[in-house]
């Protein structure tokens with residue numbers, strides 16, 4: 001048997017006595033003490049054994065209450081409650097679905113208008129036709145048909161930048177090809193800027209003016 005230091009035994013006895021558990025002497029492991037223990041403990045142990053019961057019964061209850069309840073053991077009812085925002089979100093879902101499909105639908109429509117068709121649409125809708133004529137024959141603005149626009153802007157990039165900028169910044173100044181037949185043109189500043197058009201739209205209307213009119 002392992003020797004238990006005397007001071008530990010003493011502490012154990014004190015603790016048991018304090019808790020009213022009795023049997024302090026019976027737990028004593030030392031030599032012949034084991035045989036003598038029951039008899040030596042009798043008067044005190046019997047007197048104490050009546051008292052411990054309620055304490056022993058009450059003690060575990062107190063300990064149980066003090067234990068913090070882990071999150072995973074919280075009652076199901078408490079966990080089942082839905083957050084307040086979930087109802088509006090769920091109610092919005094069908095509309096979101098419609099918008100989602102609608103977004104694809106309109107994109108398909110925009111994609112259908114490309115190249116010459118998009119160019120013609122921009123030329124008409126943006127009012128180019130109002131100043132340059134429905135067929136590019138000219139009006140307030142110079143004629144663009146029959147390759148006239150290409151003569152002024154041999155480089156497509158210059159043509160595109162002209163449409164985005166308009167002619168106001170060039171008022172009174174020559175613009176376009178210097179060697180244009182009949183002399184370089186001079187701007188009156190009467191053409192508005194079309195900076196709100198997308199690059200794709202500008203490219204389309206420029207191609208339309210160069211190739212289709």
Ligand code: HEC
Pocket residue numbers: 122123126127128129130131132140141142143144148149152153159162163167168176185186187188189190191192194205206209
């Ligand atoms: C409010 C009238 C007006 C509108 C709208 C207009 N333009 Fe013009 N545009 C002009 C005028 C005027 C000029 C000549 C430059 C000047 O006098 O400032 C011109 C010049 C041009 C030229 C150069 C032609 C050349 O050979 O000298 C191009 C190309 C052109 N416009 C394209 C367009 C396009 C593309 C649109 C539509 C997106 C458009 N314009 C809308 C008035 C207009």
